[in-house]
Amino acid sequence: MQVxxxxxxxxxxxxxxxxxxxxxxxxxxxxxxIGNLFKKPATIPFPAAPTYKPDDYRGLIVFDESLCIWxxxxxxxxxxxxxxxxxxITDGKQTYHYSPYVCIYCQECVRTCPxxxxxxxxxxxxxxxxxxxxVNNVWNKLFADSLESRVTYAAEKxxxxxxxxxxxxx
Amino acid sequence: xxxxxxxxxxxxxxxxLEPLHFKFTTENEKIIKTEANVGYxxxxxxxxxxxxFKFRQVSFVVGRVCGLCSISHTTCYSQVAEKxxxxxxxxxxxxxxxxxxxxxxxHSHLLCLSHVAENSGFEALFMKTMRHREFSMELxxxxxxxxxxxxxxxxxxxxxxxxxxxxxxxxDKFKIFRPQLDELVDIYKTNxxxxxxxxxxxxxxxxxxxxxxxxxxFARASGLGVDVRNETEELLPWxxxxxxxxxxxxxxxxxxxxxxxxxxxxxxxxxxxxxNGLPEGDLISDTKAFPEGEAVxxxxxxxxxxxxxxxxNKTQVLERLKIKAPTFSNIPAMVETFxxxxxxxxxxxxxxxxxxxxxxxx
Numbered sequence: 001m002q003v004x005x006x007x008x009x010x011x012x013x014x015x016x017x018x019x020x021x022x023x024x025x026x027x028x029x030x031x032x033x034i035g036n037l038f039k040k041p042a043t044i045p046f047p048a049a050p051t052y053k054p055d056d057y058r059g060l061i062v063f064d065e066s067l068c069i070w071x072x073x074x075x076x077x078x079x080x081x082x083x084x085x086x087x088x089i090t091d092g093k094q095t096y097h098y099s100p101y102v103c104i105y106c107q108e109c110v111r112t113c114p115x116x117x118x119x120x121x122x123x124x125x126x127x128x129x130x131x132x133x134x135v136n137n138v139w140n141k142l143f144a145d146s147l148e149s150r151v152t153y154a155a156e157k158x159x160x161x162x163x164x165x166x167x168x169x170x
Numbered sequence: 171x172x173x174x175x176x177x178x179x180x181x182x183x184x185x186x187l188e189p190l191h192f193k194f195t196t197e198n199e200k201i202i203k204t205e206a207n208v209g210y211x212x213x214x215x216x217x218x219x220x221x222x223f224k225f226r227q228v229s230f231v232v233g234r235v236c237g238l239c240s241i242s243h244t245t246c247y248s249q250v251a252e253k254x255x256x257x258x259x260x261x262x263x264x265x266x267x268x269x270x271x272x273x274x275x276x277h278s279h280l281l282c283l284s285h286v287a288e289n290s291g292f293e294a295l296f297m298k299t300m301r302h303r304e305f306s307m308e309l310x311x312x313x314x315x316x317x318x319x320x321x322x323x324x325x326x327x328x329x330x331x332x333x334x335x336x337x338x339x340x341x342d343k344f345k346i347f348r349p350q351l352d353e354l355v356d357i358y359k360t361n362x363x364x365x366x367x368x369x370x371x372x373x374x375x376x377x378x379x380x381x382x383x384x385x386x387x388f389a390r391a392s393g394l395g396v397d398v399r400n401e402t403e404e405l406l407p408w409x410x411x412x413x414x415x416x417x418x419x420x421x422x423x424x425x426x427x428x429x430x431x432x433x434x435x436x437x438x439x440x441x442x443x444x445x446n447g448l449p450e451g452d453l454i455s456d457t458k459a460f461p462e463g464e465a466v467x468x469x470x471x472x473x474x475x476x477x478x479x480x481x482x483n484k485t486q487v488l489e490r491l492k493i494k495a496p497t498f499s500n501i502p503a504m505v506e507t508f509x510x511x512x513x514x515x516x517x518x519x520x521x522x523x524x525x526x527x528x529x530x531x532x
Binding site: 025057105 | 324
């Protein structure tokens with residue numbers, strides 16, 4: 001009885017549906033919906049399965065120190081300020097700093113770099129910064145300190161040059 | 171006289187994609203007066219472009235004005251900067267710019283259509299449209315390397331070339347998408363339940379469209395044939411790649427849906443023509459000059475005419491940059507079109523405007 005009652009209701013419904021154009025549509029949709037239950041989902045089960053990624057995806061920037069000529073052009077053109085060079089005050093050696101969380105992957109540094117292959121855009125996607133990375137404090141402080149270290153080094157060098165000029169014998 | 175009620179909608183509301191505030195005055199469920207407030211996402215981008223960023227970096231900043239029509243903003247800025255630099259760009263770069271603009275239009279129009287379906291209470295159609303939209307996002311990712319905020323146009327040309335296998339995959343995916351789009355057109359055109367919420371709702375007459383200076387698909391659905399692609403051939407050769415204008419006469423929500431769907435067909439035709447006749451040549455023409463003088467530029471974004479004004483003073487930083495987004499032009503008509511509609515129709519009408527508030531208030 002429990003099985004036949006919904007079925008008979010469905011049959012009566014189906015007979016009525018024939019009389020009305022719109023209800024035919026409703027019946028069609030009903031069977032389509034049943035059919036859709038057995039179809040594969042259109043979505044990707046994301047963390048379990050990978051999403052679509054082209055092979056020339058714009059990913060993180062890779063730096064090759066051996067090729068760098070320290071012209072600092074990449075730092076000048078970078079729109080968000082994700083590249084900065086700091087300078088050692090004693091020997092004047094420059095260090096490259098890059099923040100993958102600030103980078104917008106625009107490739108502007110790669111285009112402007114005069115040495116082929118020094119800066120390369122890899123296909124490795126960047127990851128969002130979390131609380132531990134503390135981008136605002138850590139990166140912004142590093143950026144400001146790096147600029148300051150260059151100013152200090154320049155001032156130091158100028159002082160030494162002035163001293164050498166004033167006392168050429170020593 | 172019956173009692174009047176004031177109903178606020180927004181700034182945060184379930185039927186709104188972005189923060190937008192409407193204050194409706196209703197009488198017996200009929201709307202008699204509307205007020206709008208659109209300035210909730212002001213980020214001071216214009217000021218940043220004229221102070222913090224150099225003029226070559228600005229094209230990446232304006233790409234962040236809007237997530238949906240990012241390429242329209244970048245291209246429009248690149249063109250206005252090229253006018254200031256008196257720079258002529260290669261033909262291949264022009265074609266690639268048009269290609270990405272049209273791909274972007276496909277995904278933006280499908281998003282708007284799905285949003286109208288959802289706001290009309292047709293959740294299944296929303297899912298279906300969004301599912302079919304996914305191919306355009308993947309194509310944009312394959313062409314530009316980014317899924318949104320493409321950074322494709324730069325001053326002097328484009329950032330990346332179109333690979334032949336990517337071009338072929340665009341044509342292949344269009345072959346799959348065309349029958350899906352036919353099916354969508356059939357549903358949007360003939361579905362009876364959707365027609366109750368869309369046909370004859372939110373009507374804007376042609377006279378009002380002219381008087382209120384409406385742009386984009388909103389205007390074209392009212393029979394007003396305004397389209398920048400139809401008006402100027404100065405910077406991008408639209409006629410050469412087979413552009414044709416789409417208009418409708420009814421001016422209601424249904425007409426706007428139809429205009430958007432037909433425009434997707436035109437965009438697909440344009441993209442196929444571009445890929446089949448892509449000229450050879452360089453991607454970038456470069457110059458060491460600095461921007462000087464004043465220039466304006468217009469481009470047809472998915473929502474209508476996008477306008478840029480820039481003033482340079484021979485330094486790295488621009489003196490002034492002004493962005494006028496299409497939704498800003500449409501606000502007077504948006505407010506007026508609600509009048510004499512049922513309050514229950516409001517979500518569908520808002521969806522059919524396709525408002526982009528992050529463009530408008532920048």
